[in-house]
Amino acid sequence: xxxxxxxxxxxxxxxxxxxxxxxxxxxxxxxxxxxxxxxxxxxxxxxxxxxxxxxxxxxxxxxxxxxxxxxxxxxxxxxxxxxxxxxxxxxxxxxxxxxxxxxxxxxxxxxxxxxxx
Amino acid sequence: xxxxxxxxxxxxxxxxxxxxxxxxxxxxxxxxxxxxxxxxxxxxxxxxxxxxxxxxxxxxxxxxxxxxxxxxxxxxxxxxxxxxxxxxxxxxxxxxxxxxxxxxxx
Numbered sequence: 001x002x003x004x005x006x007x008x009x010x011x012x013x014x015x016x017x018x019x020x021x022x023x024x025x026x027x028x029x030x031x032x033x034x035x036x037x038x039x040x041x042x043x044x045x046x047x048x049x050x051x052x053x054x055x056x057x058x059x060x061x062x063x064x065x066x067x068x069x070x071x072x073x074x075x076x077x078x079x080x081x082x083x084x085x086x087x088x089x090x091x092x093x094x095x096x097x098x099x100x101x102x103x104x105x106x107x108x109x110x111x112x113x114x115x116x117x
Numbered sequence: 118x119x120x121x122x123x124x125x126x127x128x129x130x131x132x133x134x135x136x137x138x139x140x141x142x143x144x145x146x147x148x149x150x151x152x153x154x155x156x157x158x159x160x161x162x163x164x165x166x167x168x169x170x171x172x173x174x175x176x177x178x179x180x181x182x183x184x185x186x187x188x189x190x191x192x193x194x195x196x197x198x199x200x201x202x203x204x205x206x207x208x209x210x211x212x213x214x215x216x217x218x219x220x221x222x223x
Contacts, residue, residue: 045162045205045216061213095161102209103152105173107161 002026002106004096009111016086016115022079022096022108029077030054033099036070036081038092039110046092049081050099064090086115119144119208121217128222136193138220140206145186150210153182153191156219157202165204166191193222 008020022034035050048061049070058070069082079096091114098106120143130136140151149169154162164173166182169189179194193200206217 044218045207047214047216059212102150102214103164103167104154104162104207104209105164105167107163109161 002098004098004106004108006094006096006108006111009094009113011114011116012086013117014087014115018083018086018113020081020083020094020096020111020113022081024077024079024096024098027098027106029072030074033102034070034072034079035097035099035104036068036079037095037097037104037107038090038113039095040089040092043092051079083113086113088115091115118213119146119211119215121206121208121215123204123206123217123220125220126218128220130196130222132196132198134196136191136196136200136222138191138193138204138206138222140184140189140191140217142187142189142208144211146189146208147210149185150208151182151184151189152207152209153180154205154207155200155202156205162205196222 003025005023036048038046048064050059051070055072067085071080093110095110096108097104122141124139151169153166156162165176170182181192183190201222203219203221205219
């Protein structure tokens with residue numbers, strides 16, 4: 001059964017860094033683009049980044065451009081999100097998700113990131 | 118950017134009733150690339166409908182989607198207790214991909 005499991009979230013001070021990981025299993029990872037979606041407290045969903053199956057092409061929302069970096073390791077079937085210069089407004093649950101074409105067809109359970117002094 | 122506006126924000130119904138949720142786009146959604154997700158507290162969203170009207174695997178046939186261009190609808194017939202959740206529409210036909218703000222079905 002296909003599965004996505006995020007880790008690496010936590011409490012960090014403004015200006016700090018975190019690295020999120022997403023371990024995948026049950027499907028052929030290299031066949032899929034992958035994305036990170038976040039949900040701030042009491043808010044809706046925001047598509048913040050995606051990466052092509054080879055890792056050669058990436059996209060970032062304006063709200064995170066220059067501060068977050070998406071990457072993947074196709075030998076380890078894993079997705080990553082390096083988060084630098086974190087701000088209070090980055091506080092959210094971060095979901096790893098699988099793309100089928102441009103459709104999100106599978107979500108992880110999410111990892112909480114809290115940016116606070 | 119395509120802005121998706123869902124209505125109503127909250128829908129109060131009882132089990133057995135029919136729910137009608139609306140999603141309006143600020144521009145035409147390409148190829149009818151409109152999806153609906155269900156999210157329960159503390160859980161990840163679950164794909165219900167894609168391509169505006171195609172049910173995802175394992176989704177009961179009481180869930181149906183319709184619409185095109187800028188107006189889309191999710192209908193849930195004969196509400197079951199497990200259907201009470203937040204529902205999001207999502208367009209994946211244009212970049213940036215965007216979501217509606219959600220409708221809470223209570």
